Amino acid sequence: MTVIRLPTAQPPDCVLGARPDVTESAGAYRATGGYWSATIRPDELLHHLEASGLRGRGGAGFPVAVKLRAVREGGAVPVVVANGEEGEPGSVKDRWLLRARPHLVLDGLARAAAMTGAARGYVYLSDPEAGARVRRALAEHPPPLPIEVVETDRTYVAGEESAVVRRIDGGPALPTAKPPRPFERGVGGAPTLVSNVETLARIALTASRPGLRRRIARSTLVTLSGGRGTPLLTEIPYGVPLRTLAAAHGTPDAAGALMGGLFGGLVDARGLDLPLEPGALAAAGTALGCGAIRFLAAGTCPVTAAAEAVGHLAAESARQCGVCVTGTAAVHGALRALAAGTAGPDTLANLTRWAQGLPGRGACGLLDAAAGTAGSLLRAFPRTLPSHLGAACPACAADLTAADLTAAGLTAAGPGRLAVAVPEVSETPSPPSPPTTPSARTALSAPPVLKGTP
Ligand code: SF4
Known part of the structure; x- marks a missing residue:
């Protein structure tokens, strides 16, 4: 796993920061203008976030300022949560961010608390290494409100916002029916902001560099x-x-x-x-x-890719909603049969029906993702599919050996080839950042900056 800084991502104005390979200390973070060295008022920051159009980075892309206002106006003292649970098998950004720049996230969480009037906060995560770095950061720079770290097991649905609330309240990390949504009734019944850690990092960057708000957003x-x-x-x-x-x-x-x-x-x-x-x-x-x-890769069959993806989703279903259990299994079975060349004549019609009829019927987005993957395969690769009916596809056969079927999650054995390793981040405290003169910025921008586990 490699982290690189493309020429457009210049420290200290980017989330990657100056040293993505080392956990940033409080002193180094403060030297970039972080924490309350930037004396922007909460209302002023909310205005900048609104004007910037910043949207959440957890997946749904909801406007951040709208969510902050809804929590603030919820009628009781709110709670704020930094959500660093990263269930998507191909994503590593949230775990890297908590390992490398915990102060940036904690600063954003404190700013969110100030904007909403929250009196307590949580950092919710599943990566023990990230948890250790966050705890150390909290000890190094005590926050202006009580913040607790809550750990959970890593699953596809554990980071869904209602699952986050349920876990913090002492239950299982499983989604609940909506409404109410957490901004209405969340942790302990209070209006709750559940915000992705990258979103909070961008809030903190906006606080210290409001003039760059649009670029940050x-x-x-x-x-x-x-x-x-x-x-x-x-x-x-x-x-x-x-x-x-x-x-x-x-x-x-x-x-x-x-x-x-x-x-x-x-x-x-x-x-x-x-x-x-x-x-x-x-x-x-x-x-x-x-x-x-x-x-x-060129030559990869999209049917195999879709089967892998839906196989992972079927394995990760929380099995709370009957339609999700049967729906993801049916979509997976059809895709797997197409990949193996054993699909019947009704398969494409069934996939079309499921792609249209299943979204929105589960308590969370997992079923939508399975149906959406099937729908996108039908839309984007219409000429590829008929050749999979009644005959094995050579590309699928070459791509997926019997061993691969297990490794790829096609037998519900886990993320297999979809998984990506989190970059290694050294715990060695980083030295204070040099002043951000043009010459220093040029020196800091030299890529690549980190090589980690393959
Ligand atoms: S849609 Fe599936 S994953 Fe989501 S809550 Fe229902 S059973 Fe669980």
Whole structure:
């Protein structure tokens, strides 16, 4: 796993920071203008967030200022939660962020508390290494409100906001029926802001650099994997074509991509001309989600990719909603049969019906992701599918050996090839950042900056 800084991500104005390979100390963070060295009033910051158009980075992309106002006006003293539970198998940004820049996240959480009037906060995560770094950061720089670290097991649904509330309240990390949503009734019954850790990092950056609010709001961390390249975590401005990212990742001839983690479905090779911008992606029927993109190498069959993705979702179903249990299993079975060449004549019609009828029927987005993946396969690769009826696809057969079927999660055995390792981050305290003169900025921007586990 490699972290690189593309020329557009310049410290200290980016989330990647100056040293993505080392846990940032409180002193180093303060030297970049962090914590309350930036004396911006909460209402002023809320105005800047609204004007910037910052949207959440957990997957749904909801406007941050709207969510903050809803929690503030909830009629009781609110609670704020930094959500660092990262269930998407292809995403590493949240765990990296908590390991490398815990103070940036904690600063954002304290700012969110000030904007909403919250009296206590939580950091919710599943990565023990991230938990240790956050606890150390809390001891190093005591926050202005009580903040507790709550750990959970890593699953696909544990980071869904109602599951977060349920776990913090002492229950299982499983989604609940909505309404009420956490902003109405969350932890302990109080209005609760559940905010992704990258979102909070961008709130903190906006507080210290309001003049750069739009640039901060229109950049994003992305995890690139699949294809022929080494998995890559980087930060880019909105608008970069997916094809440029594919080339940066080492797969310039990608046949398509699995977008948004498992939430944005598949795009074909022409879809790689789309810019990485939430509005443009939504208009094309896909999504940025949590910023995880898995490229398909040339020659990879999209049916196999869809079967892998839905196989993982079926294995991760919380099995609370009957329609999710039967729906994800049915979609997975159909895709697997297509990949194996054993699908019956009704398979494509069934997939079409499920893709249209299943979304919105579960308590969380997992079922939507499974149905959406099937729908995107039908839309983006219409000419590929008929050849899978009644005959084994050579590309699928070459891609998935019997052993792969287990490794890929097609037998509900886990994330398999979809998993990406989190970059290594050294605990060695980083020295105070040098002053941000033009010459220092040039020296800090030299890529690549970190190599970690493969
Ligand atoms: S839709 Fe599926 S994963 Fe989500 S709560 Fe229901 S059973 Fe669980």
